Amino acid sequence: MVNRPRNSGNFMENVSQFDLNASLGLWLERLAQAPHFRNENVAEMESHVRDSMTKLQSQGLSEEESFLVAIRRVGTVGKLEPEFAKVNRSPWNMIIHGVILAFFSVGCWILWALLQVPWMLIRMLSDAPPLPAFTRLLMGCSPFLVVPPLLALVYCLYALNKKSDVRPSWRRFLAATVGAILLLAFPIIVAVLLYFVE
């Protein structure tokens, strides 16, 4: 009793507290949350860890020890994720990039068409008021509206050929294009409205 380690009670408590299913479930959940891990990959990892644990336990390790050693040998999610990304690439990412690019191009074309409205009115009506300076400035810049879709196209081609393990996310591309459309639309709408107000 005298030689009994002070924390042996705690140790026993820890041993009895280890819940393999809960710990394994938590680890598998972390794998499943990684974007390039499919359900089948997670199932295979579980099978691997259980096989590894069986072997380690036959060598004398406890359930908890064998679990910790087995998951350590598998490797961290951060290390595995790029490797799985190489084989689990989905074509949908690029398809969605293409759809966003198409919508973005149409959006830019609509903005360009909007800028032509005052010009068309001037040509149609003989007593149409002159164009305000700001409207004239933006109308002069309207051919440059072809630049944003071209930049987006270049980005998509870059994303398509990117050698990196993880390809760019379509969500970021969507956010960037929506932001660009809003930024372009605001002065254009102001310029067109300015003409009608004046």
Add this chain to the structure above:
Amino acid sequence: MLTKELVAASTVPLVLSVLTEGENYGYALIQRVRELSGGKIEWTEGMLYPVLHWMEKEDLIESEWREAETGRKRKYYRLRKEGRKALKEEKEQWLTVHETLATLWKTSLSLT
């Protein structure tokens, strides 16, 4: 211990070669390679699976989920015709490297 680069380069021929012994599952493949290399070839175990899946995509191997003797499900891999062909090519390449180095080292050993 082998360098990371050499371990990576030898993974495909090793897997193909082990699978010539018959179908097998991931964990057993790792154990077999460890045993054959005397522990000198150590894979980060999880890294093997993306390689296996890539080999499957390339039609070198095929897989099947089956119930093992333990009652749990396991994914078994086996060699395909394309895999045997690829192994033949790999063998030729590795033997060329091996023979070249062996000849060079034999020459350099006799010089020293």
